[in-house]
Amino acid sequence: MNxxxxxxxxxxxxxxxxxxxxxxxxxxxxxxxxxxxLVFVNLPEVGDAVTAGEVFADVESVKAVSDxxxxxxxxxxxxxEELLDDPAKIxxxxxxxWFIKVKNxxxxxxxxxxxxYEKHCENE
Amino acid sequence: xxxxxxxxxxxxxxxxxxxxxxxxxxxxxNKRNVELHLPHVSEQELSRHFTNLAKRTHGVNDGxxxxxxxxxxxxxxxxxEMAVLPGFTNVHPLAPVESVEGCLEVMETLxxxxxKIAGMDAMTLQPAAxxxxxxxxxxxxxxxxxxxxxxxxxxxxxxDSAHGTNPASAVMAGFEVINIPSDDKGCVDLDGLRNxxxxxxxxxxxxxxxxxxxxxxxxxxxxxxxxxAGGLCYYDGANLNAVMGQCRPGDMGFDVLHINLxxxxxxxxxxxxxxxxxVGCKEFLAKFLPxxxxxxxxxxxxxxxxxxxxxxxxxxxxxxLVMVKALTYITTLGKEGIxxxxxxxxxxxxxxxxxxxxxxxxxxxxxxxHEFVMTLEEEHKNINVSAMDIAKSMLDYGIHPPTMYFPLxxxxxxxxxxxxxxxxxxxDHVINVLKEIHEKAEKDPEYVRSAPHTTVINRPDEVGAARxxxxxxxx
Numbered sequence: 001m002n003x004x005x006x007x008x009x010x011x012x013x014x015x016x017x018x019x020x021x022x023x024x025x026x027x028x029x030x031x032x033x034x035x036x037x038l039v040f041v042n043l044p045e046v047g048d049a050v051t052a053g054e055v056f057a058d059v060e061s062v063k064a065v066s067d068x069x070x071x072x073x074x075x076x077x078x079x080x081e082e083l084l085d086d087p088a089k090i091x092x093x094x095x096x097x098w099f100i101k102v103k104n105x106x107x108x109x110x111x112x113x114x115x116x117y118e119k120h121c122e123n124e
Numbered sequence: 125x126x127x128x129x130x131x132x133x134x135x136x137x138x139x140x141x142x143x144x145x146x147x148x149x150x151x152x153x154n155k156r157n158v159e160l161h162l163p164h165v166s167e168q169e170l171s172r173h174f175t176n177l178a179k180r181t182h183g184v185n186d187g188x189x190x191x192x193x194x195x196x197x198x199x200x201x202x203x204x205e206m207a208v209l210p211g212f213t214n215v216h217p218l219a220p221v222e223s224v225e226g227c228l229e230v231m232e233t234l235x236x237x238x239x240k241i242a243g244m245d246a247m248t249l250q251p252a253a254x255x256x257x258x259x260x261x262x263x264x265x266x267x268x269x270x271x272x273x274x275x276x277x278x279x280x281x282x283x284d285s286a287h288g289t290n291p292a293s294a295v296m297a298g299f300e301v302i303n304i305p306s307d308d309k310g311c312v313d314l315d316g317l318r319n320x321x322x323x324x325x326x327x328x329x330x331x332x333x334x335x336x337x338x339x340x341x342x343x344x345x346x347x348x349x350x351x352x353a354g355g356l357c358y359y360d361g362a363n364l365n366a367v368m369g370q371c372r373p374g375d376m377g378f379d380v381l382h383i384n385l386x387x388x389x390x391x392x393x394x395x396x397x398x399x400x401x402x403v404g405c406k407e408f409l410a411k412f413l414p415x416x417x418x419x420x421x422x423x424x425x426x427x428x429x430x431x432x433x434x435x436x437x438x439x440x441x442x443x444x445l446v447m448v449k450a451l452t453y454i455t456t457l458g459k460e461g462i463x464x465x466x467x468x469x470x471x472x473x474x475x476x477x478x479x480x481x482x483x484x485x486x487x488x489x490x491x492x493x494h495e496f497v498m499t500l501e502e503e504h505k506n507i508n509v510s511a512m513d514i515a516k517s518m519l520d521y522g523i524h525p526p527t528m529y530f531p532l533x534x535x536x537x538x539x540x541x542x543x544x545x546x547x548x549x550x551x552d553h554v555i556n557v558l559k560e561i562h563e564k565a566e567k568d569p570e571y572v573r574s575a576p577h578t579t580v581i582n583r584p585d586e587v588g589a590a591r592x593x594x595x596x597x598x599x
Binding site for chain 1: 288528529530532535586587590591
């Protein structure tokens with residue numbers, strides 16, 4: 001399992017990279033592996049408000065559709081449109097395949113370090 | 125095999141149409157710019173084509189079909205025989221009531237018997253399928269809250285083990301979905317429910333027995349919590365086959381439910397329909413029912429429309445011939461037979477569960493109802509053999525795989541529902557096959573990972589098909 005140390009993680013398997021008041025968000029390696037080959041991604045629109053702990057996107061694999069939860073509150077500054085055409089990128093390189101960038105970050109969910117997250121995954 | 129457009133020869137035809145014996149009439153309407161694409165095949169080619177297709181299907185007539193949560197049981201032929209009687213097939217939906225009273229009697233009798241089985245007061249037969257029934261039931265709940273001017277009730281509570289159609293129907297009906305977690309037995313977590321209800325609760329959607337095949341013993345407490353918060357309780361009848369004749373959703377505290385006639389009451393399904401998802405409700409919701417209900421009149425039978433109806437959910441009466449099959453099924457089995465069917469469904473599931481539990485891990489080590497869930501999580505971790513691999517291996521033995529990767533709360537799930545119509549010999553055979561596959565997986569995992577080995581196609585590219593669907597033939 002690949003869990004880069006410079007990122008923070010949520011219990012619901014999103015990763016987040018904080019830079020000042022901006023956050024970049026994606027799905028962890030553990031999550032993409034558990035979901036299997038992804039075939040569809042649904043993303044919010046630029047300008048949408050997102051809330052920590054609430055659904056902001058969904059991903060569909062051959063097995064199931066799953067919600068993706070937002071680790072932070074704020075406003076969507078950018079979305080990764082590449083994923084819409086090629087959701088396989090999430091399986092290939094989960095930490096390059098960011099979903100959205102959020103600006104004006106306010107509240108955040110309880111975030112874990114890479115070590116903590118690995119322990120959390122062992123119990124999943 | 126080839127598509128029908130890829131066989132035959134230009135100009136080859138069938139002799140199915142008799143010779144024209146009336147005056148030829150030219151249509152005055154706009155004509156097509158391009159010729160219709162029709163197959164050019166002889167009658168024999170056509171016959172062989174469809175026979176070939178039929179040989180490559182697998183239905184309940186071919187063998188074991190334990191698709192969990194789908195109740196793929198054998199449907200007696202007498203039900204089909206009744207449904208093709210000309211008095212039922214040669215009627216027009218707009219025919220005057222006095223000319224179709226027999227059909228109305230079928231509907232009235234079925235409504236009444238389904239109400240008895242479900243513990244409800246009124247029933248609409250109009251919805252065409254299970255999810256359609258869910259949508260109908262949710263609209264009844266919505267109409268009820270709106271009629272009381274209680275506009276704050278916008279949320280429907282759904283446990284995380286629910287069928288995917290539940291949250292989808294709730295969203296379609298304009299509600300917001302609140303997901304609540306299940307406890308370690310796959311049942312509703314009471315504290316989770318208590319925390320979720322409030323003045324914004326429109327209702328709760330629940331399947332009992334739930335999707336892991338366990339009867340939620342707290343059901344009276346669950347419906348009480350929701351009622352005390354001012355919400356209504358919706359029963360998803362997907363698993364009614366486990367409890368019909370034993371206990372009634374209406375007595376468990378549910379206010380509204382749907383029943384899948386095509387699962388529980390003798391209509392073959394799995395091929396896309398037609399189905400039928402009647403919705404039953406308690407008296408206080410009856411005034412909102414859609415379409416018409418069949419009622420006894422002074423001289424026979426009549427149609428009755430509800431005073432505050434939510435409107436039509438589809439055209440006319442619904443899928444009438446499915447109703448004929450359901451009534452035939454219920455009538456031939458009778459009160460005792462219905463009870464015996466659900467008893468045997470539960471007995472069969474437990475027989476297989478216990479026999480298999482030495483080889484496979486059960487997700488919930490409790491007595492189950494009509495289905496049970498195995499988890500291949502350890503095999504997946506230790507020998508890299510997944511639930512999918514086991515399922516694919518079953519194809520080599522001519523057995524339809526169980527439901528896979530559902531419910532979502534169980535990892536590497538295989539969900540087995542043998543139904544009441546399988547014999548002990550057949551179940552013993554399948555148990556032996558499953559044990560054999562497990563043994564093979566341990567000795568030669570690659571063999572199981574690359575199964576099936578005897579089918580026409582091996583493993584279709586499901587991911588490719590989902591990412592780049594090609595849904596039309598290009599001429």
